[in-house]
Amino acid sequence: MTPATSPPVVCYDCGSAFSFPERTRCDCGEPLWFDVELEPGDFGAAVYAAVRQEGSDVGPTAADPPASATSIWRYATGLPGVAPVGLASGTGGTPLYRLAALDDYAGCTLRVKHEGVNPTGSFKDRGTAVAVSHVVATGGDWIGTVSHGNMALSTAAYAASAGLECAVFVPAHTPASRLETIGKHGPHVFAVDGDYGRLYEETLALADETGVCFVNSDTPLRVAGQKTVAYEIVEALATDPPDAIALPVSSGGHASGVWKALRELRAVGLLDSLPRIYLVQAAACDPIAAAYREGHAEVTPVTPGETIAVSIANPDPPSGTRALAAVRETGGAVCSVDDDAIGEAGERLATDAGLSVEPSSATALAGVRELARRGEIAPDDSVVLVLTGSGYKYQEAGGGDDQVASVRRVTLDEIAVALEDVTGGDGGQRT
Amino acid sequence: MTPATSPPVVCYDCGSAFSFPERTRCDCGEPLWFDVELEPGDFGAAVYAAVRQEGSDVGPTAADPPASATSIWRYATGLPGVAPVGLASGTGGTPLYRLAALDDYAGCTLRVKHEGVNPTGSFKDRGTAVAVSHVVATGGDWIGTVSHGNMALSTAAYAASAGLECAVFVPAHTPASRLETIGKHGPHVFAVDGDYGRLYEETLALADETGVCFVNSDTPLRVAGQKTVAYEIVEALATDPPDAIALPVSSGGHASGVWKALRELRAVGLLDSLPRIYLVQAAACDPIAAAYREGHAEVTPVTPGETIAVSIANPDPPSGTRALAAVRETGGAVCSVDDDAIGEAGERLATDAGLSVEPSSATALAGVRELARRGEIAPDDSVVLVLTGSGYKYQEAGGGDDQVASVRRVTLDEIAVALEDVTGGDGGQRT
Numbered sequence: 001m002t003p004a005t006s007p008p009v010v011c012y013d014c015g016s017a018f019s020f021p022e023r024t025r026c027d028c029g030e031p032l033w034f035d036v037e038l039e040p041g042d043f044g045a046a047v048y049a050a051v052r053q054e055g056s057d058v059g060p061t062a063a064d065p066p067a068s069a070t071s072i073w074r075y076a077t078g079l080p081g082v083a084p085v086g087l088a089s090g091t092g093g094t095p096l097y098r099l100a101a102l103d104d105y106a107g108c109t110l111r112v113k114h115e116g117v118n119p120t121g122s123f124k125d126r127g128t129a130v131a132v133s134h135v136v137a138t139g140g141d142w143i144g145t146v147s148h149g150n151m152a153l154s155t156a157a158y159a160a161s162a163g164l165e166c167a168v169f170v171p172a173h174t175p176a177s178r179l180e181t182i183g184k185h186g187p188h189v190f191a192v193d194g195d196y197g198r199l200y201e202e203t204l205a206l207a208d209e210t211g212v213c214f215v216n217s218d219t220p221l222r223v224a225g226q227k228t229v230a231y232e233i234v235e236a237l238a239t240d241p242p243d244a245i246a247l248p249v250s251s252g253g254h255a256s257g258v259w260k261a262l263r264e265l266r267a268v269g270l271l272d273s274l275p276r277i278y279l280v281q282a283a284a285c286d287p288i289a290a291a292y293r294e295g296h297a298e299v300t301p302v303t304p305g306e307t308i309a310v311s312i313a314n315p316d317p318p319s320g321t322r323a324l325a326a327v328r329e330t331g332g333a334v335c336s337v338d339d340d341a342i343g344e345a346g347e348r349l350a351t352d353a354g355l356s357v358e359p360s361s362a363t364a365l366a367g368v369r370e371l372a373r374r375g376e377i378a379p380d381d382s383v384v385l386v387l388t389g390s391g392y393k394y395q396e397a398g399g400g401d402d403q404v405a406s407v408r409r410v411t412l413d414e415i416a417v418a419l420e421d422v423t424g425g426d427g428g429q430r431t
Numbered sequence: 432m433t434p435a436t437s438p439p440v441v442c443y444d445c446g447s448a449f450s451f452p453e454r455t456r457c458d459c460g461e462p463l464w465f466d467v468e469l470e471p472g473d474f475g476a477a478v479y480a481a482v483r484q485e486g487s488d489v490g491p492t493a494a495d496p497p498a499s500a501t502s503i504w505r506y507a508t509g510l511p512g513v514a515p516v517g518l519a520s521g522t523g524g525t526p527l528y529r530l531a532a533l534d535d536y537a538g539c540t541l542r543v544k545h546e547g548v549n550p551t552g553s554f555k556d557r558g559t560a561v562a563v564s565h566v567v568a569t570g571g572d573w574i575g576t577v578s579h580g581n582m583a584l585s586t587a588a589y590a591a592s593a594g595l596e597c598a599v600f601v602p603a604h605t606p607a608s609r610l611e612t613i614g615k616h617g618p619h620v621f622a623v624d625g626d627y628g629r630l631y632e633e634t635l636a637l638a639d640e641t642g643v644c645f646v647n648s649d650t651p652l653r654v655a656g657q658k659t660v661a662y663e664i665v666e667a668l669a670t671d672p673p674d675a676i677a678l679p680v681s682s683g684g685h686a687s688g689v690w691k692a693l694r695e696l697r698a699v700g701l702l703d704s705l706p707r708i709y710l711v712q713a714a715a716c717d718p719i720a721a722a723y724r725e726g727h728a729e730v731t732p733v734t735p736g737e738t739i740a741v742s743i744a745n746p747d748p749p750s751g752t753r754a755l756a757a758v759r760e761t762g763g764a765v766c767s768v769d770d771d772a773i774g775e776a777g778e779r780l781a782t783d784a785g786l787s788v789e790p791s792s793a794t795a796l797a798g799v800r801e802l803a804r805r806g807e808i809a810p811d812d813s814v815v816l817v818l819t820g821s822g823y824k825y826q827e828a829g830g831g832d833d834q835v836a837s838v839r840r841v842t843l844d845e846i847a848v849a850l851e852d853v854t855g856g857d858g859g860q861r862t
Binding site for chain 1 (some may be wrong): 499501502517518520521524525526527528532545548549550551552572573575587588589590591592593594596598612615616617619621637640641642643778781782783784785786787821822823824847849850851853854
């Protein structure tokens, strides 16, 4: 089931090819991704069948059936040859909702891909699913990551489900509530005092020395998993692909995966042209948006400010330049939005669409609204927002009292009167 | 698309039939459920096709495709004739995991149905999906519920996504953090001082007066939606149905839905016999378990004590007697477990399976373990646990510090040494 060797990893920029896991960066400094060449026949079970309106008959590669019929393993031929283990087998297959109620607000024809319903509540699970399954397939016992947020939780939970030991490196002074959530799955947590940022890249070299396979945001294994969200979007909208896909951007690994998938689908004839990729950052920490504004070819580090979109506040994104290339090749854009706009967008998703998302996810809606105001997105453009994470993991400790009406419970009639006060007494068709 | 009238509602006990929505209770006092007679041909798209190993060609009943290919709307012929609206269209299709790592702990061949990945993080979404869609289909503007937990959140979010106004009745002194979560979706929240318990049933009569359609735990609309989890379990294990299904029990509505679905599948020849239904309660509040232990035919109210499984602490379950009938007809059992056992089971799910669940969900695992100890469940029995809700909504404010190792960040070598201290230096195959 598992190939003896992984497919090669290649540079999107200069085209150089290398072996994995020995290399994750090109000689030119840019990150590498797996070079998977799709064949229409290979991919018959999923995207290809949907686009061509054919029946599907290709099963998953795993010996056991996946836990979910629409998991990412439908696209196994596009992944680096691993069989799903543990939570991995129920990853992906997330809903794609049409949100007509927010069309006016967003300034386009709006759909959202609700990644918050993955097993640990975020898009990170797609990359983790591939990474954890790879480590098991290649005989490893340990997996590691440098994160104090969604990626840490996802890696710890998936490792637990696959029988792997897990090392998580968090910054010193990470809030205890966050450590509690991650710690439930039993990882070894290391609080790092000092320069946390560079640890991201340095740890990738630790595999040989320590036997721990580090799977940080833009490693080829993660990018391969993150690709599947774009496969799913194109499959769901097979007969009428979206004009654009918008997502928040942090390391650039997610954006890279979306770009890679779209390129693969075009190469095999399943897309005539690439949907435009729009990336959104919080204004307080927007190195990729800054490089885009200033017309630079490369992303350089910024000094971060404070933002409520903490999980995308990355001042030195390791795949930032690749993300910029994705935007430029697809005719998209990068923009940044302030915390007020992010907060408002999050409220609109909650009240008009029933969706509770983390602030980083709301950033994508605020960004699309801003791009529509600027005229970069047209009202009749079909845009899919990727809502990257659930809001249920990020709740404040209080509040909410102000909207509550108190009812002294005496008789049912009094309850009815209280209700009629707000409904006007004609709430339904039966009155 | 929507039938002019709903199917009849019938009594499981005496067989009397009534019209919906006029009646939700039988003259004998027992709750009613929709009487859906499946035909193998009608149900070809899902369970029938899976069991018979045939291709599927029946689409959803909605004009727009559902947001998820494996949503509950695959089973539209088993539901009371409504088209999905808003979040409803992406409900269900949850993963079914095989948890071999916990077989010894549970004392059986263990699988779990992970309901926490529904849109608002709990099994309640299935019932809400049907209820909200029904209210829209019948021209209503308001939906209501009596809950301060998963059902309140689910109803508020789904109502927001469907353009409905929502009234939520919570007990006075509900924690502010919980109101915050529910309140984000903009419902009208009423804090009720006084006897909260009876409000559950009394509000069902308010529709005529106020125009608000109340969809509490065991109303026929909810039970119809809750049925779909059993359809999915049987479909996924089509060629080898489980010996038993175990779930936590509160109102008895969920258990009723599972029982109803299994009866339907047997009636149409898709199950030879019914899997045994095992129900589990927290020892501090276990009216259904008490009635089972004492051999009573009916469930009577108890005085509740404190338990960590707050969302199933229902001292007067409205469908308790029906749930008891489900257990007796299928040869199952009801048991209760103490908070220590619940806590331990939750920890095992987190550390050995990567699953974060609310304490009520962990109750099911603790119960199966207890039943296996008693010999009611055999080691080679195939048992599916329904994990009803995500643990991410129920996080403590602190803790977690005790498991953290501190690393002073000076050199990469020091990081490697810290790692080697825990891995023993041979974590992977590459050392």
